[in-house]
Amino acid sequence: MLQGDTAQPSSQRAAAHPDPVSTVVLAAGEGTRMRSATPKVLHRLAGRPLVEHAVRAAAGVDPDQLVVVLGHGRDAVAEHLSSVAGALGRPVTTAVQEEQLGTGHAVSCGLSELPDGLTGTVLVSYGDVPLLDADTLRAMLDEHAGTGNAVTVLTAVVDDPTGYGRITRDADGQVTGIVEQKDATPEQAEITEINSGVYAFDAEVLTGALKRLSTDNAQGELYLTDVLSIARGDGLRVGTLICADPWLVEGVNDRVQLSRLGAELNRRLVTGWMREGVTVVDPATVWLDCDVTLARDVTLEPGVQLRAGTTVGEGATVGPDTTLAGCTIHPGASVVRTHGEGAEIGPNASVGPFSYLRPGTSLGTKGKIGTFVETKNASIGDGTKVPHLSYVGDATIGEQSNIGAATVFVNYDGVNKHHTKIGSHSRTGADNMFVAPVEIGDGAYTAAGSVITQDVPPGAMAVARGRQRNIDGWVARRRPGTAADQAAQRAMGDEPTDDAETSNGEGR
Numbered sequence: 001m002l003q004g005d006t007a008q009p010s011s012q013r014a015a016a017h018p019d020p021v022s023t024v025v026l027a028a029g030e031g032t033r034m035r036s037a038t039p040k041v042l043h044r045l046a047g048r049p050l051v052e053h054a055v056r057a058a059a060g061v062d063p064d065q066l067v068v069v070l071g072h073g074r075d076a077v078a079e080h081l082s083s084v085a086g087a088l089g090r091p092v093t094t095a096v097q098e099e100q101l102g103t104g105h106a107v108s109c110g111l112s113e114l115p116d117g118l119t120g121t122v123l124v125s126y127g128d129v130p131l132l133d134a135d136t137l138r139a140m141l142d143e144h145a146g147t148g149n150a151v152t153v154l155t156a157v158v159d160d161p162t163g164y165g166r167i168t169r170d171a172d173g174q175v176t177g178i179v180e181q182k183d184a185t186p187e188q189a190e191i192t193e194i195n196s197g198v199y200a201f202d203a204e205v206l207t208g209a210l211k212r213l214s215t216d217n218a219q220g221e222l223y224l225t226d227v228l229s230i231a232r233g234d235g236l237r238v239g240t241l242i243c244a245d246p247w248l249v250e251g252v253n254d255r256v257q258l259s260r261l262g263a264e265l266n267r268r269l270v271t272g273w274m275r276e277g278v279t280v281v282d283p284a285t286v287w288l289d290c291d292v293t294l295a296r297d298v299t300l301e302p303g304v305q306l307r308a309g310t311t312v313g314e315g316a317t318v319g320p321d322t323t324l325a326g327c328t329i330h331p332g333a334s335v336v337r338t339h340g341e342g343a344e345i346g347p348n349a350s351v352g353p354f355s356y357l358r359p360g361t362s363l364g365t366k367g368k369i370g371t372f373v374e375t376k377n378a379s380i381g382d383g384t385k386v387p388h389l390s391y392v393g394d395a396t397i398g399e400q401s402n403i404g405a406a407t408v409f410v411n412y413d414g415v416n417k418h419h420t421k422i423g424s425h426s427r428t429g430a431d432n433m434f435v436a437p438v439e440i441g442d443g444a445y446t447a448a449g450s451v452i453t454q455d456v457p458p459g460a461m462a463v464a465r466g467r468q469r470n471i472d473g474w475v476a477r478r479r480p481g482t483a484a485d486q487a488a489q490r491a492m493g494d495e496p497t498d499d500a501e502t503s504n505g506e507g508r
Contacts, residue, residue: 019119019120020064020120021062021063021121022121023059023061023066023067023122023123025125025126025127026069026110026126026127026197027054027071027126027128028069028071030071030072031128033253034255035255036255038076046269046290047308048130048308050129051081052084053129054125054128054129056084057136060137061134061137066091067092067113068081070095071100081094095109096109102215103224104222104223104224107124108222118203120203122202123140123198123199124201125137125197128251129249130265131248131264132249136248137198140154140198143200144241148237149238150201150205150238151238152238152240152241153167153195153196153239154196154240154243154249155243156248158246161191161192161194163181163253164194165179165197165225166179166189166191168191174238175232176229177229178225178228180225193242199227202236205231205236206227209227213227213230247261270283270286271283273294276294277295278296279298281299281300286306288306289307289308290308291308292312293310293311294311295313295314299316299317299318300318301317302320303319304318305323305324306323307324307326308326309326309327310327311327312329313332313347316330316332317334317335319336319337321337323340324339324340324343325342326341327342327345328343328345329345330344330349330365331348333345333346333347333350333351334352336351338351338353338355338356339357342360342361343360345357346362348366349363349365349368349369350368355372355375358374359376359377360377361376361377361380362378362380363375364381364399367381367385368384368385368386370388371388372389372390373388373390374390374391377393378397384397384399387403389405389407390403391409393409393412395419396421398425399424399425400424400425401422401423401427402426403422404431404432405430405431406430406432410435410436411436418436420436425443426440426443428445429446429450431448432448433451433452435451438455438456440452440455441457443458444458445460446463446464447463447465450462450463
């Protein structure tokens with residue numbers, strides 16, 4: 001997948017870099033081409049901001065120090081990096097580039113947060129290159145140490161190099177420098193080997209060269225790329241590692257590239273899970289976030305989106321047309337045409353179609369949440385069914401109970417939320433209203449059409465509805481001559497009158 005300028009066994013390279021490694025991630029750019037109030041590096045791919053992808057890759061080489069250089073939107077980016085550091089269990093330091101004076105200046109800002117007299121290797125990467133992974137960075141460090149380079153640059157050969165710096169080489173194929181596109185001659189613009197912007201530097205070489213950078217270029221900025229020419233001019237070795245997979249070094253500058261890289265990352269995630277034993281019926285319509293976990297023999301039907309924090313157990317089926325975020329689906333469960341967030345579905349349980357699972361939903365083993373059912377902060381016991389047309393909020397339901405159709409748990413009084421408890425082996429009638437706080441005992445029944453406002457003892461039947469009253473002859477008196485009147489007369493054995501004005505019972 002990766003190839004260096006100098007062949008060397010990977011085992012030799014892996015043992016060749018015992019020196020300290022410091023990593024600097026550049027994430028200060030404004031990203032004007034995104035046309036967004038959100039800082040570019042906080043735009044998301046597969047559930048993670050761009051900068052988090054970069055930081056996780058950098059952390060994967062286990063550097064002694066990890067610094068992220070911030071600029072535009074620094075407070076929002078720093079806040080997210082704090083949570084990333086917690087998830088990684090390691091410090092992530094931030095530096096600020098007050099003025100955007102070029103990549104060389106940005107690296108200087110990053111180095112200012114590192115100890116004086118820095119030694120070893122400095123790895124530099126970018127916050128908008130989301131597919132770059134730790135394996136590639138490790139390979140680059142191995143190449144750098146194993147060949148004794150002062151500078152190693154990660155490059156790629158691409159069909160369209162537009163926008164990238166070009167790698168220049170001498171007649172012997174040795175790297176002489178990097179030319180930015182705006183400074184390139186027509187001949188240099190034809191070069192297809194491009195600079196990824198990812199480097200490994202000898203720390204002393206880098207700190208010395210940064211002091212010698214000039215703004216004599218088309219941008220009037222301090223180019224980090226000029227460090228290569230300086231090192232080369234000092235007689236030091238400059239090498240490359242050619243990445244055989246250009247996707248890994250492609251950056252995001254606008255929403256078109258964001259979408260393009262998002263699709264490619266998703267393709268890789270879906271493919272990876274299929275190789276782990278997951279059946280994906282239609283890979284083109286299934287979207288997965290990075291930290292989704294799938295067991296073997298899971299089936300994902302078309303139109304499935306699994307967002308951050310979702311786990312699906314062995315043999316479960318999700319979809320079609322289902323979106324789950326932060327949900328836990330246990331083995332053997334089925335979730336069909338459902339939107340869920342923060343829910344837990346027990347083993348061999350079934351959900352859907354057309355269910356809405358809100359945070360705090362928990363469904364027990366072999367339970368059922370059926371068609372057009374909404375749940376929130378609800379614990380539903382093993383074997384219990386809420387089959388259809390119901391809202392269950394702020395509730396606890398025991399085992400093996402059945403909730404009748406069109407039931408509403410009335411949990412909000414306009415100021416506070418209240419809890420409803422229904423016991424095990426209870427049967428509630430259709431079109432019930434449970435006005436919380438209220439408790440229905442084990443084995444209790446409630447009659448259809450009841451509005452339950454008081455506790456129901458175990459084993460009791462609760463009836464809470466008005467007495468039915470029939471008014472005979474009402475249609476004949478109030479709707480004479482209508483179709484309803486004629487039907488009623490026929491049913492009673494009378495001959496309908498001929499003064500019906502219309503067949504549908506409406507007057508002209």
